[in-house]
Amino acid sequence: MSKKKILFLSIIMGFLIILIGNYLNNYNLLKQPPSEKWSKEVKIGSGVGKNTPVIIKEENRLLVAYEDTKKIKICETDLDGKEIKTKEYAIEEELLKNLIFTKTDKGYTLIYNSTKSSIDYLEKLVLDEELNLVEKEIEEGITFTEQIDSKNIVLAYKDKIKVVNTVSNENIEVPVEKLSMLTAQKSKDGLLVCYLEEEKLFKGFTVKDGKASEPFLIKEIIKADKITYGAMSLSSDVENGYLLIEKYDRNEYSCTEVMEFPISGGEGQISALVVDKSRYVVNTKGAYSENGAKFYATMAVPFGKKEFQKAIVSFEIKSGEVSNSQKITRLRELCIHPYNDEDYIAFLSFEKDGLYSINIASSNERFMEVNNGPRRDERLRSLGYVVEGFMFSVSYIIILGFRWIVPSLVIAGAVSFMDYKFDDKKKRYMYIILAAIVVIMKTHTINKAFYVQYSHMLPTILAPPFIGILISSLIGLVVYGYGYMVYIDDFESIFLGKFSIFMLIDALLTLMIFVPLII
Structure with missing residues (x-):
């Protein structure tokens, strides 16, 4: 199995694991x-x-x-x-x-x-x-x-x-x-x-x-x-x-x-x-x-x-x-x-x-x-909370995610405007550097929001700040890793378009872990 396929499946599995984790967290409380x-x-x-x-x-x-x-x-x-x-x-x-x-x-x-x-x-x-x-x-x-x-x-x-x-x-x-x-x-x-x-x-x-x-x-x-x-x-x-x-x-x-x-x-x-x-x-x-x-x-x-x-x-x-x-x-x-x-x-x-x-x-x-x-209505309400948490996570892309997404889009736009001057090797480096910058800005924002303002709401397993840094970095590594594989398959495509898609996926997966814990 290729690395590209492994990373794609990792994103899908990560999405499902987050949803299941949210469901179990809600169900264990409601029951x-x-x-x-x-x-x-x-x-x-x-x-x-x-x-x-x-x-x-x-x-x-x-x-x-x-x-x-x-x-x-x-x-x-x-x-x-x-x-x-x-x-x-x-x-x-x-x-x-x-x-x-x-x-x-x-x-x-x-x-x-x-x-x-x-x-x-x-x-x-x-x-x-x-x-x-x-x-x-x-x-x-x-x-x-x-x-x-x-x-x-x-x-x-x-x-x-x-x-x-x-x-x-x-x-x-x-x-x-x-x-x-x-x-x-x-x-x-x-x-x-x-x-x-x-x-x-x-x-x-x-x-x-x-x-x-x-x-x-x-x-x-x-x-x-x-x-x-x-x-x-x-x-x-x-x-x-x-x-x-x-x-x-x-x-x-x-x-x-x-x-x-x-x-x-x-x-x-x-x-x-x-x-x-x-x-x-x-x-x-x-x-x-x-x-x-x-x-x-x-x-x-x-x-x-x-x-x-x-x-x-x-x-x-x-x-x-x-x-x-x-x-x-x-x-x-x-x-x-x-x-x-x-x-x-x-x-x-x-x-x-x-x-x-x-x-x-x-x-x-x-x-x-x-x-x-256990009761059937507890399971149904847990599913309802999962859907509610997912919808709030999407909305928090605008409320919170734009703090790192907007600056990243500006940088990505500049790179996209000038990428015709770069050879394939430099394009690879630019993608990796920009992805690292986005992950750092995202991790800083997540830490400031959830580990300072809402730290009292986090469960024990997520309470240490280094856990938040690890989760944020790991999600970014997998998502941008898959995005990198997609990008190098077609250097002629518009850089901003493809990069922004994976930036939104990264933001959504990260927020799906933290947002349901505070809403």
Whole structure:
């Protein structure tokens, strides 16, 4: 086999090896679960609603309630996440404020609250144990609803808060005035409820053994005109409650504040929430944990070395310290509205055009064993990333490659203009010298761009600068070596035309290695 053919095959093989390497790099990243303690997600449905899906874990099945256009759905799966059936319940309302799904003494209840003709109301769908609709009930005057767990909910009226156990049908009422925000969660000794009264007084009360404590003041705030508060969530450790509140300045997210207060009653202390050095922590949801206050939230989390995902994480707060953060989702798409029951969680992920996927995940070992294997969509997404990386590599010929290509074209143009004066031997030397100049300029540009500006994004195997120099030089040697063989076969051809073709091939192959690592 001739040297020319060997070099040509080397270029083709190099191109394929780079593509395969990019695919494997993407696939090895995409196939990983979000963390050691959490499984990959299992999609169980889709819907246009953005309210939190509610999951109930039972002895041999999972039930997940979620909303869609003018309907509420309940998906039944086994404990491994395999769908058994999905039931739909038609409703008249399209915009729901909140969705609740609880157990009762005879089955289940679906509850949503909304507004019609400026009147706040709640509709209750009573279901039997087989999830069949038994009856519907409507109650007016309910402004806020909050689900604590599969049997405890909180309803807010104009002048009172009602804590309801949907299994025992026990109710506890606490008077309030001008309530504007509400949240609640289980505590070690019972239930903890917090609310914002008159838009400036954060208050709370506890429920223990069927009795509510006297409401206590947590904090009185003096709110500036352009400051508003968003979502609010709650959890607690043995002694203190932790109220998380999203703060907005001129309708722009500012931070999430932590209001730490004694459960026994007393003024709270305010600080900014920071999780893993990030102040962007939104869409928080409190949960009960024996280890301390536990929360789920959406925040920007590194994915590989080149991008961030808006993923769901869990973290704990104990004695005022944030710890034990765990990444729960791994999707590139936005993930929001987590809700957990024991070691299972349901959440939404953005799909397309306002449509959201309803997913479940778990820290259960059996669930992880079943669902953490390789998936077809991971292979397809890896191929998609390869195509994306290739297209960006082509565009980077203009963005970055022109830094060495344009000067090289000027020199090659001058050589092409004068090559009629050279004999064949000098033409050989001119080609070799120009190729060496181009490789040196290319290597310098690659080193400056990827080993200075983007060095933190390079994988360990490519991290040493001499590896970049070696790769850049080797590609140049093979490509221009083949170009040299083509050129000496026809000295009468236009030098610039042939040389520029191989200069573009050299640039593309080199950029195909580095560009996909940073985009």
